[in-house]
Amino acid sequence: MQKLITLQVNGERHELAVEPDESLLQVLRNRLELVGPKKGCDSGGCGCCSVHVDGRVAYSCMMYAVGAEGREITTIEGIGSPATGLHRLQQAFIDAGAVQCGYCTCGIIMAAKQLLDTVKQPSEDQIRLAIAGNLCRCTGYAKIVDAIKLAAAQT
Amino acid sequence: MSLIGKSPARPDALDKVTGGKGYPVNVRLPGMLHGKLLRSPYPHARIRRIDTSAAAKLPGVKAVLTPADVPRRKFTPVYFVPADAGSMVQDMVIMSDTVRFAGQPVAAVAATSLRIAEEALALIEVEYEELPAIFDPEAAMQPGAPVLHAHAPNNVAVNPSMGFGDLERGFAEADHIFEGVYQSHRVHTCYMEPRVCVVDCDSQGRYTVHSSMQHLFGLRQKLAYALEIPESDVRVVKPPYIGGGFGGKLDLGYIEPVAALLSRRAGRPVRIEQMRYEDFISTARHPIKVYLKTGVKKDGTFTARYSRSILDTGAHATHGAEVINVHGAFGLLMTYRCPNAKWEGYTVYTNNMIGGGYRGYGSPQACFAAESQIDEICEKLGLDPIEFRRRNAWRQGEAHPVIPGLKLDSYGFEECLARGAERIGWKSRRKANSGSGTRRRGIGFACQPLWVSGCVGFPDIYEHSGAIVKLNPDGTADLATAAMDLGSGQITTLCQIAAEELGLPMEAVRMVQNADTTTVPFDAPSHASRVTYSAGGAVRAAATVARERLLKVAGIMLEASPEDLTVADGRVSVRGAPASRSLSVAEVAQRAESPFVQHGAQGPVPTTLEEKGTIIGLSSQAPKGNPSPAAVAFVEVEVDTETGQVDVLRAVYAHDLGRLIHPQGAEGQVEGGFQQGMGYALMENLQFDPDSGTCLTGDFLDYKIPTAMEMPRDIQSVFVETNEPTGPFGAKSLSEPCITVPAPAIANAIYNAIGVRIHELPITPEKILAALGKI
Incomplete structure (x- = not known):
């Protein structure tokens, strides 16, 4: 039995009929065609699906879409694009060589964004802790940490 | 060279940081x-x-x-x-x-x-x-075990062996003989x-x-x-x-x-x-049990090496039939000079999941065995582990130990040892188990002395690449190849090589999107550390053809001989002539595709038949060699003797990769390789219910890979550039040695820290505490 909900995503309102057990990730990807949040494990283990819910990072695979009603959802598409200009974290990930296969990248940028939104000059410990819920298999995280430091230095 | 050795932004990065379509x-x-x-x-x-x-x-x-x-x-x-x-x-x-x-x-x-x-x-x-059902490969080889396939009554899928010299004489000549058993486990690539x-x-x-x-x-x-x-x-x-x-x-x-x-x-x-x-449950690095027997002289010279490897291939042979050979040849038999050697491999069917390909392809399992044992030998005989390896190492200019007809034209293994040792501070290393307190530090290292840059010389394996380079009238070039970018930067490196050869800026060369098997030449896979060397060579060859055609058309336009022309930064100029006597690549490309009159700043110019024809280069070729890279990883660990926890504090990689094409990308590949190798050494393990064979580690909550918290804060890359004569701009390969060396390096560092030797991966806290006699 589908349920009618209103989702606020990247500043736009969407009226949708969703299944009660449909995850926020499924709705973002399949119904709103936002490819930034990725399905890596669908069980809250990899962080590829990370988005912001009311400004806090969340695994969108672990949240029902119906539970996201009335809350402000932000995906990577909402923080910067070639058309609107990149967020400093997006530019720093390019400059620092923090992108390899890139499948984890959008989720990690969302995790890092929450950190930089709350801590202006984070320590390396804080940076590593902030992305500890996001797995990357290509980079060993070294250049990801560099990128977050680079973005933090630009405030 | 203007682009080689620089780190331009990856062409695919912008798309990936904004969504990744x-x-x-x-x-x-x-x-x-x-x-x-x-x-x-x-x-x-x-x-x-x-x-x-x-x-x-x-x-x-x-x-x-x-x-x-x-x-x-x-x-x-x-x-x-x-x-x-x-x-x-x-x-x-x-x-x-x-x-x-x-x-x-x-x-x-x-x-x-x-x-x-x-x-x-x-x-x-x-x-x-x-x-x-049968899950243990050695039990599966016994008479009476359940049989999986009618064609293999003893469950042995393949049973290769290789060797040379006189093994008996070699062991008779040895002053000391060492024997050990080294067990590796099943891990997933975790793409x-x-x-x-x-x-x-x-x-x-x-x-x-x-x-x-x-x-x-x-x-x-x-x-x-x-x-x-x-x-x-x-x-x-x-x-x-x-x-x-x-x-x-x-x-x-x-x-x-x-x-x-x-x-x-x-x-x-x-x-x-x-x-x-x-x-x-679709793919995994195979568990291999290695029985390793080694004879050495007092001074550490190898006299004989015998090894036997039991590989658990699971339900079907697939990669297990080839992994076993790479494991034997590049991991155990040929890594160092030894006059008498023999190796036997058994790829055994069990009712476990099917093994697959994984970076290193049999070599991590062998490297753990061989490089652990060398340190055990050195400890027992009081020899310096660096000197030991140097003594037994191959030398530049020698015949390739594995591939007939090839030589080690560029081979910087000894320089890797020396520069890596210097960077980690090897001389300040303490004697084994000489620290005090419950948190003990140790330094160790391990080597991958021999590896591949592709598969030239392997009888059954494809090894060639192709590329198409086409110039556009706006002075850009499209590069089409079947070489896949898995994330490690193949698009970047290949575009960089083409741009360098064509004299174009990096951003002027674009990889064709959504090419397919009907439009591009055959290519072997993105595997075997081959893309920069093999596909890079093919891209350079295609770009050379396009460049020659570019200079021919430009020569007609500039009334100069093509031999007198140079192209750089997107302009073709006549050597020694004033800068005014030059053309942009765009102007030349337009002329090649123009009608019979070209309209430019000078008004209509009649064109000739000779000028006409899109500037395009095609290549489809096998590389000329299979140069060996070499790698050494040094690590410093801290072991908590109360909890058994191992923290890796520092890692230094020294790697002979021929020539650095993209330093930032090369470092990134090494750092990622270390993460995979460290996970292999310390934590990752695909586990199965012993009765039902069901996978117990089916998600990332149960299958743990290193996060940013576990990784060392300090990973340094030392690149040794030996300038391989057959490689594009001197390059050879990088990918796989990064991942083979961490596990034995960590095992050796743990020994240095606490004086215990673990022969079975992964080195969990439980195994450390058991070895210390605490549980």
Whole structure:
């Protein structure tokens, strides 16, 4: 039995009929065609699906879409694009060589964004802790940490 | 050189930081159905009966598939060999009525939604006849063990051996003989993008395939072979990029042929995406048990080495038939100079999951054994481990130890040892177990003295590449190749090589998106550390052809001989002439495609027949060699003797890669390689229920890989540039040695810290505490 909900995503309102057990990730990807949040494990283990819910990072695979009603959802598409200009974290990930296969990248940028939104000059410990819920298999995280430091230095 | 050795931004990075449209997981086609596989709960069983009638009647179900519906031709799914390669074992069918591992697909459906497909699977009734299962490879080789395949009554799929010299004499000449057993375990590549495919069968029975894979042409060939159709009836589309591979997408999965057959039945495209637990049981690095016996002189010179390796290949041979050889030759037999040596390998069937390809391809297991034992020898005989390895090392200019007819033209192993040792502070290393307190530090290292830059010299393995370079009238160039970018930067490096050869700025060369097997020349896979060297060589060759044509047209325009022209930063100029006597590459490219009059700043200019014809270069070639890179990793660890916890504090890599093309990308590949190697050493482990064979580590909550918290803060790369004469701009390879060396380096560092030696991976806190006698 589908349920009618209103989702606020990247500043736009969407009226949708969703299944009660449909995850926020499924709705973002399949119904709103936002490819930034990725399905890596669908069980809250990899962080590829990370988005912001009311400004806090969340695994969108672990949240029902119906539970996201009335809350402000932000995906990577909402923080910067070639058309609107990149967020400093997006530019720093390019400059620092923090992108390899890139499948984890959008989720990690969302995790890092929450950190930089709350801590202006984070320590390396804080940076590593902030992305500890996001797995990357290509980079060993070294250049990801560099990128977050680079973005933090630009405030 | 203007671009080589610099680190321009990756062309694919902008797309990836803003969403990443190019992954195969995003492919959606009109009318697309969703496929789903039903998997066996039993590790060994015969299927007596399958009833799919209820599933087929469920509204929304458009096709159902069982073992009775698939072609019976046996194949090897491995991409990089011909389908009927003699070195491989053709022991798989698309869907068998005999189950040989828990999780093997036994039926499939395609439906209008994933939800309906899942409901349909629950309606399929399967009656199994359970058979006795065997999970231990050495037990499987014993008489009376359950037999998996009729062609292998002792469960041995292949049993290669190699050797030279006189082993008995070698051991007789030894002053000391050391014996050890080294056990490695099963780990997953953990690519982040799941294996996924969309297959569309058209009205003429021809297939278009989108898939997250490492080899276009391998997928085309293996899929066509398994379906018993001509190869040209399969068109594989090259995705702009995929979300990691590391060897785990180097074979035909169950999903591609099943999606193809479902699509043919339904007449609509079918998408199958694996759940993460399905990925965990689809591919793994094989566990190998290595028995290693080594004879040495007092001074540390090898006199004899004998080894025997038991590889658990699981339910089918697939990669296990080739991994065993690479493991033996490049891991145990030929890594160092030794006059008398023998190695025997056993690739053994069990009812475990099927092993696959994984970065290093048999070498990590061997490197753990060999490099651990060398340190044990040095400790016992009081020898310096660096001097020991240097004494037994191959030298530049010698014949290639493995590949006949080739030489080690560039070989910087000794320099790697020296520079790595200096960077980590090897001289300040304490004697083993000389610290105090409960947190003890130690330094260790390990080497991968010999490796590949591709597969030249391997009889059954494809090794050639091709490229098309085409200049556009705006002065840019399109580069088309089948070489896949798995994430490690192949797009960047190949564009950089083409730009350098063409004298264009980096951003002027673009990799063609969505090329396919009908439009680009054959290429071997992105594997075997080969892309920079082999595909890079082919790209340079194609760019050279285009450059020659560019200079010919420019020569006519500038009334100069092509030999007197140079091209740099997008301009063609006459050597020694004033700058005014030059043209932009765009002007030349326009002339080549112009009508019989070209309209420019000077007004209409008549053009000649000789000038006409798009400036384009094509190559399809095998590389000239297979130069060996060499790598050494030094690590510093801290071991907590109360908890058994091991922290890696620092890592220094020294790597002979011929020539650095893109330093930032090279560092990134090393750092990622260290993460995988460290996970292999300390924490990662695919675990299975001992009775049912069911995977117990089916998600990232149970299968732990290093996060940013566990990784060392300090990873340094030392690149030794030996300038390989056959490589593009001197380059050879980088990828795989990064991952073979961390495990033995960490084991050796742990010994240095606390004086205990662990012979079985992974080195968990429990094993440390047990070795310390604390539990």
